[in-house]
Amino acid sequence: METDPWGFPVSSDALPKVNVDEKLGSLTYKADHHAHITLKDNATCLNKCHDKPCTTVCPAQVYQWEDGQKKLIVSFENCIECGACRMLCPFDNIQCHWPRGGFGVQYKYG
Amino acid sequence: MTEEKFDAIVVGAGPAGTSAALTMAKAGLNVVLLERGDSPGAKNVQGAVMYTKMLDEIVPGFWKDPQAPVERPITEQKIWVLSKDSMFQVGFKSEKWLKEPYNCFTVIRATFDRWYAKKAEEAGVQLFTGVTVSEGIKKDGKVVGIKTSEGDEIYADVVVAADGVNSLLGQQLGLLDEWTADEVALGVKEVLSLPREKIEDRFNLEQGEGTTIEIFGENTRGMLGYSFLYTNKESISFGVGAKLSHFQKTGIRPPDLLEYAKAHPMIRRLLKGAKPLEYSAHLIPEGGYNSMPKLFADGILIAGDAAQMVNASHREGSNLAMTAGRLAGETVIEAKKKGDFSAKTLSAYQTKLRDSFVIPDLFDHKDLETMVEKHMDIVAEGPELMAQSLYDYFQVDGRPKRDVQKAILQRLTKNPAVRALIKSELTLKNEFSLVKMGVKLRLLLWKLTHGGSL
Numbered sequence: 001m002e003t004d005p006w007g008f009p010v011s012s013d014a015l016p017k018v019n020v021d022e023k024l025g026s027l028t029y030k031a032d033h034h035a036h037i038t039l040k041d042n043a044t045c046l047n048k049c050h051d052k053p054c055t056t057v058c059p060a061q062v063y064q065w066e067d068g069q070k071k072l073i074v075s076f077e078n079c080i081e082c083g084a085c086r087m088l089c090p091f092d093n094i095q096c097h098w099p100r101g102g103f104g105v106q107y108k109y110g
Numbered sequence: 111m112t113e114e115k116f117d118a119i120v121v122g123a124g125p126a127g128t129s130a131a132l133t134m135a136k137a138g139l140n141v142v143l144l145e146r147g148d149s150p151g152a153k154n155v156q157g158a159v160m161y162t163k164m165l166d167e168i169v170p171g172f173w174k175d176p177q178a179p180v181e182r183p184i185t186e187q188k189i190w191v192l193s194k195d196s197m198f199q200v201g202f203k204s205e206k207w208l209k210e211p212y213n214c215f216t217v218i219r220a221t222f223d224r225w226y227a228k229k230a231e232e233a234g235v236q237l238f239t240g241v242t243v244s245e246g247i248k249k250d251g252k253v254v255g256i257k258t259s260e261g262d263e264i265y266a267d268v269v270v271a272a273d274g275v276n277s278l279l280g281q282q283l284g285l286l287d288e289w290t291a292d293e294v295a296l297g298v299k300e301v302l303s304l305p306r307e308k309i310e311d312r313f314n315l316e317q318g319e320g321t322t323i324e325i326f327g328e329n330t331r332g333m334l335g336y337s338f339l340y341t342n343k344e345s346i347s348f349g350v351g352a353k354l355s356h357f358q359k360t361g362i363r364p365p366d367l368l369e370y371a372k373a374h375p376m377i378r379r380l381l382k383g384a385k386p387l388e389y390s391a392h393l394i395p396e397g398g399y400n401s402m403p404k405l406f407a408d409g410i411l412i413a414g415d416a417a418q419m420v421n422a423s424h425r426e427g428s429n430l431a432m433t434a435g436r437l438a439g440e441t442v443i444e445a446k447k448k449g450d451f452s453a454k455t456l457s458a459y460q461t462k463l464r465d466s467f468v469i470p471d472l473f474d475h476k477d478l479e480t481m482v483e484k485h486m487d488i489v490a491e492g493p494e495l496m497a498q499s500l501y502d503y504f505q506v507d508g509r510p511k512r513d514v515q516k517a518i519l520q521r522l523t524k525n526p527a528v529r530a531l532i533k534s535e536l537t538l539k540n541e542f543s544l545v546k547m548g549v550k551l552r553l554l555l556w557k558l559t560h561g562g563s564l
Contacts, residue, residue, distance in 0.1 A: 013194070015331070015366040016373065023365055023389040026300075030148065057357045059298050059364040059391035081153060082391045083276035088291045088358045098146055098278065100259050102240030106152045109301040109345075109388045110219035 020061040024078055032103035037062065037076040037085070037096045044093045045072045053088045080105045116142045116236075116266040118442050119256055121243050121279055123150035123227045126414025126431035126438075127272030129168050132226075133439025135233040139446060142264060143227065143235050144256070146242040151223030154274070155299060155392035157338050157347055159184065159322060160217045161429040168436055169229055173212065179225040180215035181342040182320025183208060190376070192327035193497030197376040208319055216320050216340045216347070218301070243273065246283045246410070252451075253283060253409035267451045268442050269410045272435060275393045277416035285412055286403035291355040293397030295335060295422070298364040299349030300372075302384035306344050312380060313341055324425065327493030329371035331362060334482060334489060337371050338425070339380065346384055348372065351394060364391060396422045399476035405463070406456040411438045421471050423478055430468050437462040484534065487527035495525060 039045065045052065045065075052072070054063040060078045063085065065071075081104055085094045098104070120131040123145035131143040147153040160180070165172055172178055185208050188201035207213045231237050242259040246269060255265035256279070271279045275294065280286045304312075313321050325337040335352025350364075350371045357364060372381055395401070395418040402418045405411065413419070414431035421430060441459040445451050463469045482489065499518045507514070522528055 013370075015362065016369045018363070018365040018369045020363075020365050023300075023386075026386055026388045027390075051361070053358045053361070056361045056363050057296070057354070059296065080391050081276075082296065082393050084291075084294075084296050084354055084357075084391075084393060086276075087289055087294060087393075088354060097244075098242045098259070101146055101242040102148045104153070106148055107155065107220050107388065107390055109221075110151055110153075110155045110158075110223075110390060 020059075024060055024080075027080065028106045028108060029077065030103050030106055031077055032099050034100060034103075035074070035076045036099045036104070037074055037079060037094065039072060039074065040093050040095055042071055044091050046070055048091055049093075051090070053090070054085050054094065057088055058085055116140050116264065117446060118142075118268050118270060119144065119264055119266040120235075120270045120272060121256065122272040122274055122414070122416070123147075123230075123237065123239070124154050124223060124272060124274060124414060124431065125226070125428040126416070126419075126435040127270065128223070128226045128230050129432045129435030130270045130272060130411075130413060130439040130442075131235045131435075132168060132230040132233050133436045134442055135230060135235045137439075137443045138234075139443065141235045142266070143230060143237045144241045144243055144258075144264075145227070145237065145239045148240050149220075149224055150227035150237070150239065151220035154219045154223055155297070155390045156217075156219045156428060157299070157340055157349065157425070158217050158219050158222070158428070159214050159340060159425060160222065161214045161426065162212045164429040164432040164436075166211060168432060169226075173210070173215070177225060179222040180217055182216050182315075182318060183212045184214045184216065184322050185315075185319040186321040188321065188323045190323055190325040190327075191493050191496060192325060192329055192374060192376055193494045194328050195375060196497040196501065198493075198496055198500060203321075208316075216322070216342050218342060218345075243279055246279055248283070251408060253407065267409070268445065268456070270435075270438050270442070271410060271412045271416050272414045272431070272438075273416050275395045275415040277412070280403060280412050280416050283407070283410060285407060285410070286416075289395065289397065289401065291358050292353065293395065293401045293418070294354045295351045295394040295396045296354045296357055296364060296391065297349050297351030297394055298368045298389070298391045299347060300368065300389050301342070301387045302346045302348060302381060303344060303387050304346055304381075304384040308383070309341050309344070309346070315341070325371070325377070329367075329374055329377070331360070331367065331370070332486070332490035333357065333360060333362070334479070334486065337377075339377070345387060346381060348377075348381060353396070354393070365389070394422065394427070395420050396479065398422070398479070399469070399472040402472065405460050406441075406453055408453045408456075409451050411441065411456055411459050413438045419468060419472065421475055423475050424471075426471070430471070433466055433468055434463060437466060437468075485527070485531050488531050491525070491527045495522065495528070 117139040186203035247255040320341040323339040333352035333356035337350040413434040419430040420427040
């Protein structure tokens with residue numbers, strides 16, 4: 001079986017490319033103008049981070065790399081508050097607090 | 111709310127926090143329960159299977175409440191292993207689970223948490239929603255209260271941190287460090303609407319009863335994790351989770367994996383025509399016993415996901431949280447009687463957890479994940495190998511059975527992943543314990559056949 005550099009098998013079937021915005025469309029948010037996620041240093045993402053795991057692992061696609069501007073766009077208003085980004089950023093560059101009380105995602109089912 | 115003093119502040123109105131608050135309020139304590147969501151459950155995600163025993167101990171006979179937020183009592187539990195186009199299953203179904211006191215129910219957490227917090231309010235808990243706790247307040251090294259993101263300060267003899275897997279309060283107060291990507295799993299989920307009759311027909315259920323399926327194999331693409339499919343009254347909860355570090359390494363996007371799993375030939379037929387109602391994602395603390403933080407300090411206790419109280423191999427978490435919350439509450443009640451909220455007095459919480467099922471279960475499963483992770487090639491290739499073997503076994507192809515069976519065995523034993531597993535597990539130590547087990551069994555049989563008492 002073919003494996004990737006980390007020893008994980010590479011399946012021949014490609015995964016579907018899901019439109020995450022469509023998924024997020026099923027959610028209710030109470031939007032806050034106050035950003036609860038900030039990057040400590042923009043240059044770190046550009047100069048040090050090659051994999052940018054936040055751009056793939058975030059289930060709400062909060063992080064997108066903008067090649068033209070050479071920077072990470074943080075759409076904090078998409079955030080569904082899982083906290084994964086804080087733990088997987090290799091440079092501990094993501095500061096993610098909670099939205100202010102009552103703001104953010106409002107699960108109707110959860 | 112400024113400058114009020116309570117007996118206890120509970121942070122987080124999930125299963126752990128609400129259980130703690132309710133327990134304390136029933137004993138007459140003055141308790142405030144703080145929830146950052148607009149309503150309890152607004153930030154919470156679970157499969158969700160809720161076990162009755164632990165809730166029954168806090169709200170006796172809760173299922174008799176006409177407002178009880180339960181979906182379906184689970185009468186059947188199945189485990190599936192998927193290859194690309196096939197499925198192997200084991201399961202158990204019992205009529206016993208259709209009767210009181212039941213074993214477990216499916217629930218919708220947003221509804222459940224609201225109901226549960228209301229029970230706490232009825233017992234006298236003061237619930238404040240839409241309140242984010244930004245930090246704990248310490249005085250002379252003791253936790254004496256909390257500060258909200260709006261700057262209000264609330265004081266109490268003791269704080270119970272039940273603020274979930276992202277316990278920023280626990281971190282800020284130095285009880286725990288940030289989890290690593292190896293200590294948590296990331297789950298993504300959808301609730302999909304499907305008419306009642308369709309669910310019952312499709313899953314072979316009598317009216318009202320429910321089923322759960324845990325699905326391993328192809329659906330996690332070689333990552334350590336699984337999918338779940340739970341039947342609610344008029345919806346299906348379907349999700350997939352895997353270790354966060356594995357998502358990180360493979361670069362697999364969680365929503366892509368969710369759709370991939372949903373499209374598997376064995377799964378898509380069950381979800382056919384079901385309309386997605388809500389997408390969600392959440393971290394699951396799966397570090398277990400080895401990742402548990404310090405559970406108590408002067409003026410503070412920590413419970414539930416915040417304290418890594420999840421038994422992943424048995425899909426249990428909310429029940430551990432409820433028992434831990436109740437025991438935290440009981441500890442505070444005793445501390446209040448003594449008028450002493452020092453770490454020494456609050457350490458009774460840990461003793462209680464050891465005497466309950468919570469710590470023993472976490473302890474007994476502490477090395478399981480590490481052991482499985484040593485054999486990720488089996489996790490990845492095993493399902494396909496298993497499906498091939500079973501296919502050949504059941505397929506009638508004109509060859510003598512003995513030839514087919516020999517071929518199956520040869521293929522298995524020649525597989526590098528299987529060989530590696532055998533090599534690593536067939537150690538002298540393991541062989542010795544096998545012999546020991548054999549001797550014990552022989553002795554037992556001897557006693558049985560010779561009419562001795564056991």
